[in-house]
Amino acid sequence: DSGYEIHFAGAAGLDIKGTEVLGLVKTEDEALEHIVALTQMYREQGRYLERIYKWAKRIGIEEIKRQIMEDDEKRKAYYDRFVFSQKFAQVDPWSERVSGKDKHEFRPMASVGFAEAAE
Numbered sequence: 001d002s003g004y005e006i007h008f009a010g011a012a013g014l015d016i017k018g019t020e021v022l023g024l025v026k027t028e029d030e031a032l033e034h035i036v037a038l039t040q041m042y043r044e045q046g047r048y049l050e051r052i053y054k055w056a057k058r059i060g061i062e063e064i065k066r067q068i069m070e071d072d073e074k075r076k077a078y079y080d081r082f083v084f085s086q087k088f089a090q091v092d093p094w095s096e097r098v099s100g101k102d103k104h105e106f107r108p109m110a111s112v113g114f115a116e117a118a119e
Helices: 028-045 052-059 061-070 072-089 114-118
Strands: 004-008 020-025
Touching: 004 028, 020 028, 020 061, 028 052, 028 061, 028 072, 052 061, 061 072
Parallel strands: none
Antiparallel strands: 004 020
């Protein structure tokens, strides 16, 4: 019973709909691969402004499960295309901060010891 149960295609707006179960995987890495592959499949096949639950209904839940959960080669291809696309589109908003850029903005104005602060 351990692992990750992946759900998708729920709605909570004008339409209210529970999620669909994509499937169960054992590890976090497998969960990430399956979710990323599902995301890429939706990116490629979804229509402009089409919600994921409407896309899933149009494509078919069973077809999505077949391609993502059962077809290892297809899932890996979706995953690889997503990862490739993010090399050009993904910017880490914290990378400059971590590297020390702008650290001068956050220097303490004065160092106050514990004893001084208690007085």
